[in-house]
Amino acid sequence: MDGILVIDKPAGMTSHDVIATLRRKYRQKKFGHTGTLDPDASGVLVILAGKAAKCLQFLPDTDKEYIAELALGSETDTDDASGTVVRTAPVNRDFSLDQELKKFEGPLHQQVPTTSAKKIAGRKLMDYQRKGQEVPAVYTDVTIYDTEVLDEDDLRFRVSCSSGTYIRALCRDLARATGNCGHMKSLRRTRAGGFTLEQAEPLDADCHTIHPIERVLETIPAADSAQVDLSDIRNGRHIRLNTPDDRVLVLDSDGHALAVYDRDHGDVFACARGLW
Known part of the structure; x- marks a missing residue:
């Protein structure tokens, strides 16, 4: 099998778990993915199979799109629902989600979550955290292109952003900007690598559509x-x-x-x- 698979990764699995499942299913070792999704996140995961795995180094850092839900009242050490609560505060709902989101649009100097694979001095930030050491503050430059409120009451929104953007960090900072503490409750990636959620197929499908290698090399x-x-x-x-x-x-x-x-x-x- 040589080509591109677009999987709708279920929540509760790592990206590596998806690769392992496909290797067993198709009895083929050569599989790779173009961008990790956190275990609790679901949605578009682009998989390179066979000869397509040789293309990874040539793939551009394409823009991505997500649907996220913000939870207020508690902040966690991972900035998402899987972490340990490190701070709580009364919830303030006296704000417009749309107006607050718009303030984040454009270039953004974003602080990377402390539980991250981002490296400093050759070590992942999560390694500092696991050993109980002080985690250095690390920032990355990203761009938020567009935001859209999907449900004001549930604090659910869509965000289109550059590659490398941490949506859980956006949720953390959004909560702080409204006088709250908060974390990302859920995340679903709806676009990545030029593919959309409509093209993504369940991991447990009987068979998967194989997109041609040229599809990811068209630039x-x-x-x-x-x-x-x-x-x-x-x-x-x-x-x-x-x-x-x-x-x-x-x-x-x-x-x-x-x-x-x-x-x-x-x-x-x-x-x-x-x-x-």
Whole structure:
């Protein structure tokens, strides 16, 4: 099996659990995913199968979309419902969720949750926390493109954001901005890697749709086939191309991805990754 699977990850499983399930189901070892979803989160998880796993390094950090629900009254050490409560406070509902969300739209210097795989000095933040050590404050620059309130009473909203955005951190900061303490109650990813929730299939489906490898490489310009000898490509040889692009995708005669080539010098390109 070679291609892309789009799985609707159920809550309660890690992304690695999904990979392990697919390996058993299809009796194939080569599976990888393009972006981790926390165990408590559900939704779009893009899986690379077989030869497609070779494409991972070339995939762009695509924008993502989520539906989240905020819980007020308690803050946890993980900023979501799975953590230990570290602070409580009376709930203040004297605010407009839509107006408060709009304040977060645009570039955002976001503090990374302390329970995170983000590294500082070669160590994951969660490692500091597990050992009872003070967790350094780490920030990341992200962008919130758009927000939409779905249910004011339940504090449920949709957010479109750049890759690397922590929605649980957004929930934490949103609660604080309204004079509350709070955490992310639930999270569902509705778009990732150019795929939507409508395209995602249950993990336990009898079989899954296999999207072509080219689907995740479409941002790389294709090399002019008239300038390419496919035997050179299959043997990983350098080639010459007259193109302004520094990276190109070489397709075979059937339009299937064969290799990614990067400019080496002048008009000479070297094979960055064979996909055969």
